[in-house]
Amino acid sequence: GENVEQHPSTLSVQEGDSAVIKCTYSDSASNYFPWYKQELGKGPQLIIDIRSNVGEKKDQRIAVTLNKTAKHFSLHITETQPEDSAVYFCAASPSWDDKIIFGKGTRLHILP
């Protein structure tokens, strides 16, 4: 089955700098890659997603890139702000199924 690896597990960046989180997946049939943000005590919140027929997608300060050949995808957050501090999960969903397979998460700290 699908396996999603995510790194780093923890990331600290100065406020205003950029943050990059990287993930790899194993199942070449996966075609949907969502990113979730989880704040303390809350459920995962979908922040951006990308389909396999697209290489890059941007929404304000957040962008995702996908390299299908290498089976990896990344989340880029620019001009980081204190409210970006949270745990971020990458995930993948196989084309033949709709369950979401999550990575282990990255705890992002924005330093003042």
Place this chain on the structure above:
Amino acid sequence: EPEVTQTPSHQVTQMGQEVILRCVPISNHLYFYWYRQILGQKVEFLVSFYNNEISEKSEIFDDQFSVERPDGSNFTLKIRSTKLEDSAMYFCASRGQGYEQYFGPGTRLTVT
């Protein structure tokens, strides 16, 4: 903005007792899911449900687990005889016709 709701937010139960976790998915969604997250670990898929039947279940979802959509709005997860290792955060999610899954705030289950 429509959202998934879950009750209770925290459930404490004794080992061997039955628990029912409740979810109200987004009203026009047709696909429903349960996931769980053991403290500090990744979010894991349990079961998907569509058209009043289970679409897929993971290895975690054994005979002690069951799901039901008893009416047009609620979606429940029942654990018949809880074990210590069932202690986790349980998330309900729903989706419409698109790929996006929206998660509820979760129910923290503590088995003592």
